[in-house]
Amino acid sequence: MTDLDLAALRAHFPILSRTNYLNSCSLGALSDTAERELDDFRGQWHQRGASAWYEYWMAKLAMLRSKAGVAHGVREGGTALMPSVSGALSMVTESMPRALTESGRTRVVCSELDFPTLAYQFRVKPEIELVVLRSEDGVGIDLAQYEAAIDERTLMVATSHVFYATGFIQDIDAIADVAHRAGAWCVIDGYQASGQIPVDVEAAGVDAYVTGPLKWLCGGPGLGYLFVREHRIEELTPRFTSWFAARDQFAFDFESFEFRDDARRFELGTPPLATVHMALGAHQLLESVGFDAIHARNRRLTHHLIGRLGAEGFSLRMRDDLATRSNIVMVRMPGEADVVKALADAGIVVDHRPGHVRVSAHFYNTTDELEHFVDELVRIRGSS
Ligand SMILES: Cc1ncc(COP(=O)(O)O)c(C=O)c1O
Secondary structure: OOHHHHHHHHOOOOHHHHOEEOEOOOOOOOOHHHHHHHHHHHHHHHHHOOHHHHHHHHHHHHHHHHHHHHHOOOOOOOEEEEOOHHHHHHHHHOOOOHHHHHOOOOEEEEEOOOOHHHHHHHHOOOOOEEEEEOOOOOOOOOHHHHHHHOOOOEEEEEEEOEOOOOOOEOOHHHHHHHHHHOOOEEEEEOOOOEOOEOOOHHHHOOOEEEEOOOOOOOOOOOOEEEEEOHHHHOOOOOOOOOHHHEOOHHHOOOOOOOEOOOHHHHOOOOOOHHHHHHHHHHHHHHHHHOHHHHHHHHHHHHHHHHHHHHHOOOOEOOOOOHHHOOOEEEEEOOOHHHHHHHHHHOOEEOEEEOOEEEEEOOOOOOHHHHHHHHHHHHHHHHHO
16 A cells, blocks of 8 residues: 555544554444445435335345454355344344253353453353353463363354453454364354454355444444354244344235245344444445455554564563464553543543553554654653
């Protein structure tokens, strides 16, 4: 990407001209392309009213399912639009084949580094025994731990692609292998991976992958994506459902119900059209840059940031193995909440998690912005 390309790209994200925005793992920046789609949504609503549904909006839903799928290596028909990542996880966990649980597979393996909403799915199910893997270094989980924990009693392993508070990238292909060798399922929360690192759900061989557009895909809140492997779709029987999941949605058949054959069988009613539009607009921009180019640029930015932080003597919560590092960088800092506030006063937007400042640069950031962040961090450290 040349300086000119980068300047043109950055101009699409107004927040970048106002702040040093380094918190994309909480919320990706809003682009003018996303806003234009939102305007289009409002325009169609004004102009056509309800007929926009049939003439226009149903096609937008199909377009988003397809584009989200392609960006994650998922075939046509493998994507469902869900209300949130939590909702997508609930759908999978409430749809598991009864025969499996009844055959004594009542354990679910997850890790203490997963986002809590994942564990909550099972904590509310008294019939499930949750096995929580502990991290020895507070950064990641080793494959050997999965191998030791998963056996013939395991219903599924449910864990993250990228841990939200350490940035550690898990080898989900290998985890899926371990699960499958034991006859268990593998369900992955990929919210912190989609859009920042390459994701190929089909190649990874995971059974279900949940994510959404809010963070690194820059599409805004109110929507989740659920990807399900083809042969698993009909094995899952949802215990809560909607007319969007019905094979013939517009037959309005009150007396009988049949699920669709594809992943839309998991959908739960009218999707949030405003977000659907914003997600499409953002997607268009990301696609024009190219997901491979985005991932490559992200790696370079992270490498730069880690190098400079290391040179300044900051301690980072990460492993040496480069394959496990992502754009979520955790800097050990006492008084982290005050540090984040002081950085905000200097126009730098980052976040904190216990004991750490969390910084997450995305492809639209520059090395100058990273330098500015580290300079300020050094200044704050020196003044405390
Ligand atoms: C990894 C991960 N999973 C799940 C969630 C929660 O997603 P939702 O609010 O869509 O359920 C978050 C939110 O930050 C997250 O980082």
